[in-house]
Amino acid sequence: MVGMRTLPVRPRPPVFRGALHDARTATRIGRWLGIAFAICFVTGLISHVLQHPPPWAADALPSRPVWGYRLTQGLHVASGIAAVPLLLTKLWTVYPRLFAWPPVRSAAHALERLSVGVLVTGSVFELVTGLLNTAQWYPWPFSFVPAHYAVAWLTTGALLLHLAVKAPAIRAHWARRSPGTLALPAADGPDRRSLLAAVAAAVGAVTLTTAGQSFTPLGRTDLLAPRHPGHGPQGLPVNRTAA
Template identity: 80%
Template sequence: MRSRFFPPVFKGRLHDARTATSIGRLLGVAFVVCFVTGLISHVMQHPPAWAADGLPSRPVWGYRLTQGLHVASGIAAIPLLLAKLWAVYPRLFVWPPVRSVRHALERLSVAVLVAAAVFEVATGLLNTTQWYPWPFSFVPVHYAVAWLVAGSLVLHIAVKAPEIRAHWSRRSPGTLALPEEDGPDRRSLLAAVVAAAGAVTVTTVGQSLTPLKDLTLLAPRHPDHGPQGLPVNRTAAAAGVGRISAEHYRLTVAGPRPFTLTLDELRGLPQHEAELPIACVEGWSKSAHWTGVRVMDLLALAGAPPHARVRVVSLQTRGGYGVSEMGHEYARDPLTLLALHLNGRELAPDHGYPARLIAPNRPGVLQTKWVGRLEVLS
């Protein structure tokens, strides 16, 4: 005897288009902010050849702001996404599953959008804790799936545009057909969702918005916790950097007039100070007081041309980002330092002793530590 499929019946209220549209507006804003700031972060970390020399070094807090917004909007999107899925999940069980070409496109866009969105917020959240329980490289996959989310979201909005338009506001004609008694419940639901998004934001954003640092109950990092009052992502031990003695350290500057400096000679050059933030891709950031030699002065000693780029090479033996490159905007900025001191004290080993790069408006992973070589690039 052939059995017949009976889709489940959902009797709960608020699983309707009006509720889904109201939550979707908030989720859409979070996704757009997260996507745009994510693009900025990716270009800053992995600039294409045509943009490498055009990346700006000012404002000094630029990357701190955009990456802080990226992580904050991504975390805020988590309760919004869960609420959105709760509002629409009964539609996953509609029967028949495909009714027309338009319906098939709608369901395809929803399937791709849901899978990609859940993947993005889940992997992004784990990245803030530096936990990678997967075999693939996080950065390129996260970047590629971000475009998948954006494309499927545009397709989904295009397919659902008539319904979205009908339920966009209280004055929209489509809202008149909804039961009036659901209004208070819907407002309560939206208030709870906004409160949840606000709560996770307030209790995590202090890792970059330091005036709220005492509220970082859920943040994986506190901006004050770390050697010399500044967090670190990779320790000297994790980077394979052993004890570097002042007597044996040498800085090599390769250019038209190459030279090598001992640590004492580096300390003997004119020292400059700068108040600059470390802004990490995982979302935390904090300003600190740095003292060291201006990179532009070292380039001048090496006879570098005005628009030369610079490759910075670390003494680390393990881990990524052991080599970084700077366009001339960074290299010639008077605030870009080869820092020897942090907050008035000699650099701790985990902060890059004996010398590290610190530049304005630059991702933390590119602020190379344990610098052993500068190469002038034409």
């Protein structure tokens, strides 16, 4: 009829027919990613405290073993690099949920989506800036250390909140015989195992080709590392000259 207004039609959310966008896959990848993030966060705190010690602890910080700092920061870089393929796989697994309708169903759901937004943004920021820091390339106007440190706390807080909200789903899909896992199509099992094997291979490859910059036994395989442990005066790598 002339003059009659038509109500806007709600856009139909996309349909994702691919398998493995499920809670079991997200739980398995999330478990590995959580371990990598935990190692990266703790070793990052160690580095920050040693480089910027609080006045009350400056004289109490240990200076032994002499290889301790190299070990912790080698783990920091290695876990951060290993987290890259894990984070990409995790995002691929859960991205269909971004298109769920309605966008917010309850206060708890709003809190979950807020924590996910902070978690994803913070994780990408930490990994990108951390990788560029290993190459000593800083294409941004802010200071790396305070920004990296502050966002690490924000990301960790968002991760803990996300784990608390998702605890029931994680518990239901934690093990192979968990109730939630048993409810999933059995036909997806081989594909899930293939995906996890491919992710494990990717993590192993990036670790093997970069960890040699900190762990001398792997020095021959550090093809992608920005520096090599045996290069420099008297076999000592120099990060930055005094001049």
